[in-house]
Amino acid sequence: MAERLFFSVPLSRISQLELIRLQARLGAEMSGPARVVPAANFHLTLAFLGSVSQQQKAALLARWESLVVPEVSLELDQLAYWHRAGVICATTSRTPMALGQLAHRMRQDAAEHGLHRSHAPFRPHVSLFRSVSQLSRELPAITPVPLHINEVDLMVSVFEPHGVEYHSVRRWGGAGSLSPGNEPR
Ligand code: ATP
Ligand code: MG
Numbered sequence: 001m002a003e004r005l006f007f008s009v010p011l012s013r014i015s016q017l018e019l020i021r022l023q024a025r026l027g028a029e030m031s032g033p034a035r036v037v038p039a040a041n042f043h044l045t046l047a048f049l050g051s052v053s054q055q056q057k058a059a060l061l062a063r064w065e066s067l068v069v070p071e072v073s074l075e076l077d078q079l080a081y082w083h084r085a086g087v088i089c090a091t092t093s094r095t096p097m098a099l100g101q102l103a104h105r106m107r108q109d110a111a112e113h114g115l116h117r118s119h120a121p122f123r124p125h126v127s128l129f130r131s132v133s134q135l136s137r138e139l140p141a142i143t144p145v146p147l148h149i150n151e152v153d154l155m156v157s158v159f160e161p162h163g164v165e166y167h168s169v170r171r172w173g174g175a176g177s178l179s180p181g182n183e184p185r
Helices: 013-027 054-063 097-112
Strands: 003-009 044-052 072-076 078-082 087-091 125-130 145-149 151-160 163-173
Touching (some): 003 054, 013 087, 013 145, 044 125, 072 097
Antiparallel strands (some): 072 145, 078 087
């Protein structure tokens, strides 16, 4: 059975709370059928991999087994509306080089192994609203939300009747780091 996979960075509880506050502030002005992204789904995608077979997944995990996650700080310092995707997100004006390099390696690896080929440049962002068909007014300036990044997840995306759910398949770095010889969770 194939699974829909992507590499992403999880958000700390504090960052989640700040983004919930931001959503509440924006939501009051939002009209139409926009969907609020649940805080449990907040994430920062590094590379979307698309539909991955079990065999491809095993090979992917083997290739990335010894991934060392760079420790970087990033500020979500602006809001953006991406019309084609229908997304309002918190994004950054400065992408840390080490994070950009990691995303690039992951995207290149995916393309080289028959997985999703990303064309758009990497723009670190956290989606806050989806299915936004238009903006009723300009997005406000925001107080930057700092993110401290030292963990990466391989996530599986599952479509459930109530909406999409993500689950971590494997985590690298931070407290979830595995020492060599340990079984993956
Ligand atoms: P929904 O599809 O229900 O709106 P979602 O987009 O968050 O929710 P997925 O489509 O499974 O759920 O996507 C998982 C992650 O991969 C998200 O961060 C999404 O933005 C990203 N993603 C999905 N499709 C692509 C794509 N074609 N190119 C780049 N990134 C993608
Ligand atoms: Mg989607």
